Amino acid sequence: MKSVEKSGRTVEEAVESALSELGVSREDVLIEVLEEPSRGFLGILGGRDAKVRVTVKKEKVELAKEFVLGLIKKMGLEASIEVRSQGDARILDIIGRDLGLLIGRRGETLKHLELLTNVVCSKGAGEAKRVLVDVSGYRRRREKELEEIARSTARRVERSGKSIMLEPMDARDRRIIHMALQKNNRVVTHSEGEEPFRRVVISLRRGQGSEPRKEKTEY
Amino acid sequence: MLRDLVMFIAKSIVDNPDKVEVNEVEGERAVVFELRVAPEDMGKVIGKKGRVIHAIRALVQAAAAKEGKRATVEILE
Numbered sequence: 001m002k003s004v005e006k007s008g009r010t011v012e013e014a015v016e017s018a019l020s021e022l023g024v025s026r027e028d029v030l031i032e033v034l035e036e037p038s039r040g041f042l043g044i045l046g047g048r049d050a051k052v053r054v055t056v057k058k059e060k061v062e063l064a065k066e067f068v069l070g071l072i073k074k075m076g077l078e079a080s081i082e083v084r085s086q087g088d089a090r091i092l093d094i095i096g097r098d099l100g101l102l103i104g105r106r107g108e109t110l111k112h113l114e115l116l117t118n119v120v121c122s123k124g125a126g127e128a129k130r131v132l133v134d135v136s137g138y139r140r141r142r143e144k145e146l147e148e149i150a151r152s153t154a155r156r157v158e159r160s161g162k163s164i165m166l167e168p169m170d171a172r173d174r175r176i177i178h179m180a181l182q183k184n185n186r187v188v189t190h191s192e193g194e195e196p197f198r199r200v201v202i203s204l205r206r207g208q209g210s211e212p213r214k215e216k217t218e219y
Numbered sequence: 220m221l222r223d224l225v226m227f228i229a230k231s232i233v234d235n236p237d238k239v240e241v242n243e244v245e246g247e248r249a250v251v252f253e254l255r256v257a258p259e260d261m262g263k264v265i266g267k268k269g270r271v272i273h274a275i276r277a278l279v280q281a282a283a284a285k286e287g288k289r290a291t292v293e294i295l296e
Contacts, residue, residue: 067231070227070231071224071227071228071278074220074223074224074227074282075224075278075281075282075285076220076282076285101281101282101284101285102281104277104281108277109277109278109281112273112274112277112278113274113278115266115270115271115274116228116231116232116271116274116275116278119232119263119266119271120231120232
């Protein structure tokens with residue numbers, strides 16, 4: 001890791017000069033104070049400068065990539081990683097063959113991998129707010145699948161008039177269902193139950209004159 | 220090899236990678252990996268509501284299944 005040591009009359013001054021030499025901002029570094037300044041006798045004799053060591057932190061995405069690559073190697077898999085941007089998030093897409101075991105049932109293993117990756121890379125610097133992990137575009141396929149489940153279930157609710165409760169899903173998947181049906185004015189959605197068994201319920205939107213439905217969506 | 224995986228994940232998470240120890244114990248139905256970390260890193264490997272250790276187990280189980288084995292990870296104090 002890149003680092004410099006600098007002296008200055010105050011800690012602040014030493015840090016400033018180190019930052020300008022490295023050409024980075026304060027959020028991207030670790031600062032160690034090696035020596036506190038002292039003013040010496042009457043501010044003249046034996047005064048000592050402050051000394052600091054400033055180290056550039058690794059980019060979040062870099063840390064995440066190193067971790068995922070190391071992990072898949074240790075699992076005996078061969079794969080490469082493609083990084084994409086999506087808003088303030090970065091997506092690490094793991095590309096390779098026979099990676100099903102990284103996805104797991106309904107993406108469970110992938111979510112665990114993503115959690116660990118974020119624990120590891122949270123120590124790093126950089127703009128990326130979140131690092132998402134994907135395997136060969138699985139995430140997008142699963143999103144499409146959830147949207148299809150939402151629409152077909154909504155059709156069944158419209159036909160029968162009865163509410164339908166979907167299987168337990170995590171917050172992100174439930175959100176996809178809610179969003180998919182947000183513009184459907186014949187049904188409403190809400191969530192019931194406690195994590196990790198919280199489920200989305202799709203029901204018929206009541207007409208005017210009946211009891212008011214809760215409109216607010218809770219993920 | 221599975222032991223290396225547990226070691227790698229644990230070392231990546233903690234602040235004191237030198238203090239990570241992994242012991243492999245052959246159980247009746249599964250291999251148990253006993254994980255030891257520095258006391259101040261305990262919270263890190265467990266995580267909020269045990270999420271991190273749960274995730275570590277899930278990945279180790281997935282890797283074990285690939286070799287037709289069962290495995291789990293326990294944290295020792």
